[in-house]
Amino acid sequence: MKKIxxxxxxxxxxxxxxxxxxxxxxIVILIVFFLFSEGIGLFGxxxxxxxxIMAVNKSNTVNHLNAEQIKLLFDGEITNWSEFGGKNDxxxxxxxxxxxxxxxxxxxxxxxxxxxACISKVVDSIPGIVAFVGKHYIDKNFAGxxxxxxxITVGDFMFGKLWxxxxxxVAVFGALPLLLGTFxxxxxxxxxxxxxGLATAIYIAExxxxxxxxxxxxxxxxxxGIPSVVYGFFGLVVVVPFIQNAFNxxxxxxxxxxxxxxxxxxxxxxxxxxxxxxRTTPRSMKEASLALGANHWQTIFRVILPYSSSGITAGAILxxxxxxxxxxxxxxxxxxxxxxxxxxxxxxxTIPATIAAELxxxxxxxxxxxxxxxxxxxxxxxxxxxxxxVEFISRRNRRVAS
Amino acid sequence: xxKIESKEVSLYYGDHLALKNISLQMKANTVTALIxxxxxxxxxxxxxxNRMNDLIENVKIEGTVLIDxxxxxxxxxxxxxxxxxxxMVFQKPNPFPKTxxxxxxxxxxxxxxxxxxxxxxxxxxxxxxxxLWEEVKDKLNKSAFELSGGQQQRLCIARALAIEPSxxxxxxxxxxxxxxxxxKIEELIYELKDKYTIVIVTHNMQQAAxxxxxxxxxxxxxxxxxxxxxxxxxxxxNQRTQNYxxxxxx
Numbered sequence: 342m343k344k345i346x347x348x349x350x351x352x353x354x355x356x357x358x359x360x361x362x363x364x365x366x367x368i369v370i371l372i373v374f375f376l377f378s379e380g381i382g383l384f385g386x387x388x389x390x391x392x393x394i395m396a397v398n399k400s401n402t403v404n405h406l407n408a409e410q411i412k413l414l415f416d417g418e419i420t421n422w423s424e425f426g427g428k429n430d431x432x433x434x435x436x437x438x439x440x441x442x443x444x445x446x447x448x449x450x451x452x453x454x455x456x457x458a459c460i461s462k463v464v465d466s467i468p469g470i471v472a473f474v475g476k477h478y479i480d481k482n483f484a485g486x487x488x489x490x491x492x493i494t495v496g497d498f499m500f501g502k503l504w505x506x507x508x509x510x511v512a513v514f515g516a517l518p519l520l521l522g523t524f525x526x527x528x529x530x531x532x533x534x535x536x537x538g539l540a541t542a543i544y545i546a547e548x549x550x551x552x553x554x555x556x557x558x559x560x561x562x563x564x565x566g567i568p569s570v571v572y573g574f575f576g577l578v579v580v581v582p583f584i585q586n587a588f589n590x591x592x593x594x595x596x597x598x599x600x601x602x603x604x605x606x607x608x609x610x611x612x613x614x615x616x617x618x619x620r621t622t623p624r625s626m627k628e629a630s631l632a633l634g635a636n637h638w639q640t641i642f643r644v645i646l647p648y649s650s651s652g653i654t655a656g657a658i659l660x661x662x663x664x665x666x667x668x669x670x671x672x673x674x675x676x677x678x679x680x681x682x683x684x685x686x687x688x689x690x691t692i693p694a695t696i697a698a699e700l701x702x703x704x705x706x707x708x709x710x711x712x713x714x715x716x717x718x719x720x721x722x723x724x725x726x727x728x729x730x731v732e733f734i735s736r737r738n739r740r741v742a743s
Numbered sequence: 744x745x746k747i748e749s750k751e752v753s754l755y756y757g758d759h760l761a762l763k764n765i766s767l768q769m770k771a772n773t774v775t776a777l778i779x780x781x782x783x784x785x786x787x788x789x790x791x792x793n794r795m796n797d798l799i800e801n802v803k804i805e806g807t808v809l810i811d812x813x814x815x816x817x818x819x820x821x822x823x824x825x826x827x828x829x830x831m832v833f834q835k836p837n838p839f840p841k842t843x844x845x846x847x848x849x850x851x852x853x854x855x856x857x858x859x860x861x862x863x864x865x866x867x868x869x870x871x872x873x874x875l876w877e878e879v880k881d882k883l884n885k886s887a888f889e890l891s892g893g894q895q896q897r898l899c900i901a902r903a904l905a906i907e908p909s910x911x912x913x914x915x916x917x918x919x920x921x922x923x924x925x926x927k928i929e930e931l932i933y934e935l936k937d938k939y940t941i942v943i944v945t946h947n948m949q950q951a952a953x954x955x956x957x958x959x960x961x962x963x964x965x966x967x968x969x970x971x972x973x974x975x976x977x978x979x980x981n982q983r984t985q986n987y988x989x990x991x992x993x
Binding site for chain 2: 623625630631635644
């Protein structure tokens with residue numbers, strides 16, 4: 342009786358473990374699927390507002406522009422059609438409000454009944470015009486032609502230099518500033534955290550007295566448990582004003598501030614993993630080196646560090662992984678300007694910060710909303726590459742060790 | 744004059760007395776075998792001679808150890824210099840994760856030698872002296888891990904020879920090897936005797952009988968008997984020595 346019961350229990354536990362395993366895998370797959378299915382709709386759509394079109398003179402040789410070009414055009418950054426490969430003709434912007442510059446109210450008519458004809462006339466008479474008008478004011482006798490807006494492509498999204506998801510008349514989704522912001526902040530974070538973390542790891546593993554080690558290790562591990570908003574607050578109150586004063590800047594919220602905070606946040610990961618790697622260096626390696634007359638430091642630099650290099654690399658990459666995905670602290674200290682950074686002392690905005698800051702104001706299912714999900718996908722892919730790299734390196738390590 | 748001389752040396756791990764009043768003298772260019780059951784202190788004694796025990800915490804040493812008539816535990820002795828003079832080969836082959844060449848050159852490099860042709864010459868000579876040269880001369884830049892266990896152990900011997908020590912300590916150098924590799928190592932020990940003073944710890948009685956001139960039998964931290972190898976194996980003075988070499992315990 343007892344035997345049957347225990348066998349049943351074993352079965353039950355096996356089934357429970359199986360179920361929890363499958364549920365976890367299913368959830369992960371669902372999240373990834375959700376992420377991609379929400380975001381993928383962005384590509385192949387036109388970034389214009391519904392119900393509006395852009396019209397140009399029939400003689401204009403430019404037939405289509407992409408979102409970034411239209412943005413520059415309406416901002417007055419580009420003033421000649423030749424820059425878009427058209428004729429040498431200056432660009433004249435026309436919005437609905439401008440109609441009164443060309444026609445009197447009588448000509449337009451009391452109930453705007455002549456408006457389509459007026460618009461047609463204006464577009465026809467000025468060769469360099471580009472008109473942004475409602476679709477319903479364009480009738481079949483329209484004398485101009487519609488300027489096509491390019492659909493959003495993956496290339497435009499990844500390498501576009503402008504991020505204006507709510508711009509008028511067309512939204513511009515160029516994620517390059519965000520990508521660069523993320524890399525910029527992460528790379529300098531790691532440049533700052535790796536030497537410091539490695540030095541600490543060497544100190545704890547090889548130099549520190551056991552008592553010091555026993556105090557230091559839990560303290561460092563505690564660093565990992567502090568919520569990121571607290572780091573952000575610390576950055577905002579301490580690091581940002583310091584940078585502002587030290588470099589005499591108008592604002593202290595810069596990539597540099599983000600790098601420092603992220604570096605501090607990556608430290609526990611780097612220290613713990615590197616220290617483990619250093620301590621797993623076989624005693625026989627150390628003894629072999631010492632027995633040949635090498636001193637402690639020579640042994641550390643020539644034997645222990647090369648031996649544990651893959652563990653240290655894994656620690657550094659996981660640290661970078663943490664830095665890339667970190668949201669709150671970065672959002673608080675980097676200034677959130679979606680422009681391509683040229684110095685460390687300029688404000689930047691990272692991918693996670695963008696998602697956190699903008700998702701609240703993006704209408705569900707809209708282009709902006711979808712673009713944020715694509716950003717999420719990009720982040721997911723970067724993190725996946727990082728984790729695969731760690732896996733690859735630690736696998737190589739295992740092979741060397743065996 | 745003795746090459747190595749220990750006078751009433753005791754060693755404590757914390758409160759545990761691991762070596763009791765050991766007095767031993769070894770002449771230059773001889774092979775001394777240290778035998779005894781596990782835990783008898785023979786390895787501890789060996790590691791005393793190049794101060795490898797210093798790495799362990801809570802070790803206390805009493806008495807004096809003289810090498811070339813100098814107290815190696817005296818104040819002001821540089822441990823690095825001592826270890827250059829007293830090379831060591833370990834139980835398991837432990838080459839560095841470097842190339843074969845760099846493994847042998849390591850000891851030279853950490854001692855500040857950077858003359859390329861000199862290093863090259865010494866590496867080649869060390870590999871020749873450890874009877875490994877013919878097997879590795881075409882793959883000096885390959886990883887040392889590609890060698891077999893026996894080759895790795897001879898590489899470790901070459902590594903120790905490269906810094907030109909006068910004493911070589913061997914801690915069961917053949918215990919992890921197959922019989923053919925073991926035979927090669929033993930042959931090597933016999934040849935190295937001309938230039939070096941060798942102290943070897945071994946569990947293998949036949950090995951001790953084959954390679955050594957003098958044999959010391961340790962038992963629970965004490966030196967029971969020390970004599971010419973031939974005497975120890977044919978005419979042991981102490982009952983416990985006799986029991987051990989005849990295989991009644993250990």
